[in-house]
Amino acid sequence: MNAPDRAAIRQAVIDAVLTIAPEADFETVVPTKSLREQLDLDSFDYLNVLIALAKRLQVEVPEADYGKVDTLDGLIGYLAERVART
Amino acid sequence: MPSLGADMEAGTFIEWNIAPGQAVKRGDVVCVVETEKGAVDVEIWSTGTVARLVAEPGQRIPVGGILALLAVEGETWQAVAAMPAAPAVPTAPTAPAAPAEALHPSPAPALVRSSPAARKRAEELGVDVAALAAKKGGAPITLADVEAAAKTAPRASAPAVAGEGAARTGMRQAIAAAMARSKREIPHYYLGCEVDVERAATWLEQFNAGRPIGERVLFAALAFKAIALALRDVPDLNGVFVDGAFRPSAAIHLGVVTSLREGGVINPALHDADKLGVPALMAALRDLLMRVRAGQLRSSDLADATTTVTNLGDLGVETVYGVIYPPQVALIGLGRVVARPIVREQQIVASRMLTVTLSADHRVTDGMTGARFLSKVREHLAQPEAL
Numbered sequence: 001m002n003a004p005d006r007a008a009i010r011q012a013v014i015d016a017v018l019t020i021a022p023e024a025d026f027e028t029v030v031p032t033k034s035l036r037e038q039l040d041l042d043s044f045d046y047l048n049v050l051i052a053l054a055k056r057l058q059v060e061v062p063e064a065d066y067g068k069v070d071t072l073d074g075l076i077g078y079l080a081e082r083v084a085r086t
Numbered sequence: 087m088p089s090l091g092a093d094m095e096a097g098t099f100i101e102w103n104i105a106p107g108q109a110v111k112r113g114d115v116v117c118v119v120e121t122e123k124g125a126v127d128v129e130i131w132s133t134g135t136v137a138r139l140v141a142e143p144g145q146r147i148p149v150g151g152i153l154a155l156l157a158v159e160g161e162t163w164q165a166v167a168a169m170p171a172a173p174a175v176p177t178a179p180t181a182p183a184a185p186a187e188a189l190h191p192s193p194a195p196a197l198v199r200s201s202p203a204a205r206k207r208a209e210e211l212g213v214d215v216a217a218l219a220a221k222k223g224g225a226p227i228t229l230a231d232v233e234a235a236a237k238t239a240p241r242a243s244a245p246a247v248a249g250e251g252a253a254r255t256g257m258r259q260a261i262a263a264a265m266a267r268s269k270r271e272i273p274h275y276y277l278g279c280e281v282d283v284e285r286a287a288t289w290l291e292q293f294n295a296g297r298p299i300g301e302r303v304l305f306a307a308l309a310f311k312a313i314a315l316a317l318r319d320v321p322d323l324n325g326v327f328v329d330g331a332f333r334p335s336a337a338i339h340l341g342v343v344t345s346l347r348e349g350g351v352i353n354p355a356l357h358d359a360d361k362l363g364v365p366a367l368m369a370a371l372r373d374l375l376m377r378v379r380a381g382q383l384r385s386s387d388l389a390d391a392t393t394t395v396t397n398l399g400d401l402g403v404e405t406v407y408g409v410i411y412p413p414q415v416a417l418i419g420l421g422r423v424v425a426r427p428i429v430r431e432q433q434i435v436a437s438r439m440l441t442v443t444l445s446a447d448h449r450v451t452d453g454m455t456g457a458r459f460l461s462k463v464r465e466h467l468a469q470p471e472a473l
Contacts, residue, residue: 060294060298
């Protein structure tokens with residue numbers, strides 16, 4: 001199976017967030033600002049997003065890297081890099 | 087009709103999962119009831135045989151009203167079924183209100199099981215949730231169902247905005263009634279203290295480092311466990327104030343204040359929080375919060391919290407000044423874990439701090455009891471490995 005590209009990873013992120021925050025509008029999300037703050041995701045919501053992404057992309061974000069995945073750009077970039085490495 | 091929270095006065099009956107002649111045991115889900123806070127699976131609290139189903143779909147029934155007759159051991163269900171239910175049904179005084187209810191048709195989405203998120207999306211997309219439910223044979227409607235239906239079906243001309251709006255207003259009114267009663271009847275006193283959680287946070291990081299993401303524990307779970315143990319140490323904050331007297335509870339069921347994405351809050355109970363190990367408590371908390379998001383709460387989730395905890399740290403709040411949920415007698419608030427310079431052994435060092443607050447009922451306890459509780463929370467959080 002080919003590694004998913006950036007667009008596929010972006011879609012995976014959007015799908016994961018929409019299951020928890022169905023009203024989220026990614027047209028208006030600022031990709032360089034905190035995703036959690038913009039979409040009112042609490043720590044349980046965000047953990048569930050990361051768990052859904054781990055299932056779909058086989059990439060687990062270690063707790064120590066949470067600071068790198070706070071924004072939409074950060075999360076997609078982080079996942080893309082990790083997916084490419086595996 | 088069970089009371090699914092102190093702020094509930096009545097519920098709308100949705101559907102039966104049982105039939106006359108069927109044996110049921112305590113804890114079985116027997117029917118679905120719609121409240122201001124969404125559809126709830128109602129579990130039966132006795133064991134026996136179903137004799138007669140009294141409630142009908144769409145009927146609004148006050149708390150305490152009869153839903154069904156049950157034959158217990160030693161009775162035959164046919165004999166119980168033949169008994170008149172009328173004297174025991176407290177719906178009679180409200181009967182004159184029935185025509186008014188009929189004039190105000192309940193919104194179609196209220197009669198089907200769907201997650202709050204799915205319902206909201208359906209409203210936005212103009213999807214008829216009732217029609218969708220009929221197609222799915224009564225199975226709960228998920229967000230995915232709504233999205234799929236919106237793609238295949240032409241947009242309905244009039245989305246059920248009024249219905250959804252009414253539901254939201256209903257929840258607002260329920261919260262307003264409970265909170266107004268709290269401020270009217272409960273003389274609150276408030277205490278707060280800053281707890282050094284550096285040790286607990288570090289311990290948790292090490293605990294999580296070796297675990298797959300699905301087994302990771304959030305700091306809130308650790309704090310909940312510390313609170314549950316502190317309530318065991320100081321039982322006067324755990325229980326209800328009913329008929330002019332405090333009734334302590336031996337069990338510790340923590341109500342967890344959870345804000346709903348469509349507005350309002352719900353306080354499902356984390357049962358026996360003091361008896362769960364930290365990983366089990368985290369799993370129970372995740373399960374509970376996921377069922378809140380999916381609109382799949384059970385009656386036992388909503389019925390019997392003995393104290394409530396509100397965690398607003400995720401929203402950047404440092405200090406919570408909470409309002410007690412009657413008939414409970416205490417509410418514990420958790421703020422944000424934040425790094426601060428503190429003095430430890432005559433040195434200024436950076437340490438992660440958490441502000442824990444207590445709102446308590448002065449009819450039941452005094453500041454001394456509250457202070458003892460906060461000090462116990464601090465003690466338990468200082469020994470994370472023992473939690």
